[in-house]
Amino acid sequence: MATRTLLEAIREALHLELGADERVILLGEDIGREGGVFRVTEGLQACYGRARVMDAPIAEAGIVGMAVGMAIAGLRPVPEIQFMGFLYPAFDQIISHVARMRNRSRGRFTCPLVVRVPYGGGIHPPEHHSESTEAMLVHTPGLQVVVPATPYDAKGLLISAIRSPDPVIFLEPKRIYRAVRQDIPEECYTVPIGEARLVREGTDVTVIAWGSMMHTVLQAAESLDASGISPEILDLRTLSPMDVPAIIASVEKTGRAVVVHEAARTAGLGAEIVAQINEKALLSLEAPVERVSGFDTVFPLPQLEKYYLPTPEMIEAAVHRVLAF
Amino acid sequence: MFADRYDPLQDEMVSILTPDGCCDETLRPDLDDEQIRTMYRQMLTMRLYDRKAVSMQRQGRFGTYAQMEGQEACMAASTYPLEPRDWIVSSYRETGAMWMHGVPLKLLSLYWMGNEFGSHMPDGVNVLPVSIPVGSHPLHAVGLAYAGKYRQDGSVAVTYFGDGATSEGDVHEAMNLAGVYEAPCVFFCQNNQYAISVPVREQTASPTIAQKALAYGFPGVLVDGNDIMAVYAVMQEAVERARRGGGPSLIEAYTYRLGAHTTADDPTKYRDDAEVEFWRSRDPLLRVQKYLHARGAWSEDWEHELLEACTGEVEQAMNDAEAVPQPPPQDMFRYMFAEPSAALREQEAALLAALQVQQKG
Numbered sequence: 152m153a154t155r156t157l158l159e160a161i162r163e164a165l166h167l168e169l170g171a172d173e174r175v176i177l178l179g180e181d182i183g184r185e186g187g188v189f190r191v192t193e194g195l196q197a198c199y200g201r202a203r204v205m206d207a208p209i210a211e212a213g214i215v216g217m218a219v220g221m222a223i224a225g226l227r228p229v230p231e232i233q234f235m236g237f238l239y240p241a242f243d244q245i246i247s248h249v250a251r252m253r254n255r256s257r258g259r260f261t262c263p264l265v266v267r268v269p270y271g272g273g274i275h276p277p278e279h280h281s282e283s284t285e286a287m288l289v290h291t292p293g294l295q296v297v298v299p300a301t302p303y304d305a306k307g308l309l310i311s312a313i314r315s316p317d318p319v320i321f322l323e324p325k326r327i328y329r330a331v332r333q334d335i336p337e338e339c340y341t342v343p344i345g346e347a348r349l350v351r352e353g354t355d356v357t358v359i360a361w362g363s364m365m366h367t368v369l370q371a372a373e374s375l376d377a378s379g380i381s382p383e384i385l386d387l388r389t390l391s392p393m394d395v396p397a398i399i400a401s402v403e404k405t406g407r408a409v410v411v412h413e414a415a416r417t418a419g420l421g422a423e424i425v426a427q428i429n430e431k432a433l434l435s436l437e438a439p440v441e442r443v444s445g446f447d448t449v450f451p452l453p454q455l456e457k458y459y460l461p462t463p464e465m466i467e468a469a470v471h472r473v474l475a476f
Numbered sequence: 477m478f479a480d481r482y483d484p485l486q487d488e489m490v491s492i493l494t495p496d497g498c499c500d501e502t503l504r505p506d507l508d509d510e511q512i513r514t515m516y517r518q519m520l521t522m523r524l525y526d527r528k529a530v531s532m533q534r535q536g537r538f539g540t541y542a543q544m545e546g547q548e549a550c551m552a553a554s555t556y557p558l559e560p561r562d563w564i565v566s567s568y569r570e571t572g573a574m575w576m577h578g579v580p581l582k583l584l585s586l587y588w589m590g591n592e593f594g595s596h597m598p599d600g601v602n603v604l605p606v607s608i609p610v611g612s613h614p615l616h617a618v619g620l621a622y623a624g625k626y627r628q629d630g631s632v633a634v635t636y637f638g639d640g641a642t643s644e645g646d647v648h649e650a651m652n653l654a655g656v657y658e659a660p661c662v663f664f665c666q667n668n669q670y671a672i673s674v675p676v677r678e679q680t681a682s683p684t685i686a687q688k689a690l691a692y693g694f695p696g697v698l699v700d701g702n703d704i705m706a707v708y709a710v711m712q713e714a715v716e717r718a719r720r721g722g723g724p725s726l727i728e729a730y731t732y733r734l735g736a737h738t739t740a741d742d743p744t745k746y747r748d749d750a751e752v753e754f755w756r757s758r759d760p761l762l763r764v765q766k767y768l769h770a771r772g773a774w775s776e777d778w779e780h781e782l783l784e785a786c787t788g789e790v791e792q793a794m795n796d797a798e799a800v801p802q803p804p805p806q807d808m809f810r811y812m813f814a815e816p817s818a819a820l821r822e823q824e825a826a827l828l829a830a831l832q833v834q835q836k837g
Contacts, residue, residue, distance in 0.1 A: 220619020
């Protein structure tokens, strides 16, 4: 076991997979000499060479589109996009090609690649650096969308993603890249894609979140504990395919739910989760499911940032509302 | 040699076989009469296939189809120097090139008839499915080429696109990346003068498309796309260059789409008959016929024989494709992932249940 931040855990996963499988190739802007803008890939080019840890021209569609060809040829490309706000130029490649290749060729060609993307707000960056538009990706048939919240899951899920026969968009909660440390195995291990993690058991309400919001939820849980409320906390970890049975099992037990995401409210993933609960656990509900989310606004510049992201207090208030219903 | 001698900035075009069928002996590529006869037959098959596809579309037996009449030399000659290990990554107007590289006509027809299995290429055939989003696929060729270079397997990736696609950003990203990584990739642009209705002079202010390569640090060659010898010669040079580690090339094949953009298009809205007639006189098949005739390697009898044989081949392919039963609705779900998700299984079951209710009703 060794203590790792989430960022270090991701680097370790890349290191291990590069070492174990010559088909694995990283490509992205500044990932070589610089080790990436967040230093996730630091040291990897020195270790594995420029042909396998490729500094790419600034061309997000190009990076992902090239990775499509590499994946079809049997390599396992792991492109990095610097920030989620810069993923959009690659959307045509992702939606029109990455997500469709297996289906449209009836399994003759596949696209096993992992697009690593730091996402989310809270780091006081310039414009376009705080996006959390996972719902757009989850809405796209043919993609797996993964968001770890802990170092253990980050490493295990990334190794699973690289070994997956199908494409994965791997969203990295950059706000907590270095904020959490955890003792994790130094060797290879996997965490299965598609399974939620029961963070803690509780009896009164199910709180569902993922990525950086997990930590805001955990802060809220401390206050709720102090006031005698027992929340059950579910970390989805994989947004597509979603572990609906885990959500339903928990809601059937608690009868109440709050979904937390930092993405904009309208047609955010919270809406889908509420719909799933309605379809499958309506009769277990004691109260309408609440959503705590970002707003239908452009993500603000740093001066207003703190008003955009859900806070522990907002989550606590939502829990109190569903309990008082 | 062509890349060095023909300057795209000076609008210099490689031309070997004139519209009259006369061959520039100083540039004649290494193709004997038998090979030219083979290519003629292949071009004729493409022409007949194209016409059959349009006629079947009119009868409701074929989906919307992108025609290639007039561009047969581009496809027959550009694929001729390729080896099975090489890749073809094409747009929707390259049915002929895909066929030349090993995709059966039956399969191509199946695709245009609306069955995804038309894109399930036979094992060992290195051809990606048709790419409809304009200009998005050359990047895939760069990735395939990079993979070939990484594994040192000697393969070359060839990507086909039209003049219109050169306005798409992805095409430029593809050329830039290929240049930077010295990928063994050949960019083959069929400049057929129109992107649906917009003429090439309104598509780009560059006098040639070939010259765009120079900005990416590799050669660009303008070639008469209706001249099989010239297309073959410049393609052979580009493929060899890529194969020996010399990096990418761009070829602009100057040609003309004699048919409509697709079966849904009406070209009389944007071009006149005189223009079409001019290009009919430059028909790529006609000039090969003249060339072979002058050498005693073409006769009316042989032409009739060919017509009969190629028509039969096309008819057979179409019939075989039509005989393929419609796939079951479960196929929609079956190929989304290696293993279907629970949501997909649930949705598939819901569709089947709904269909059962409908059938009973």
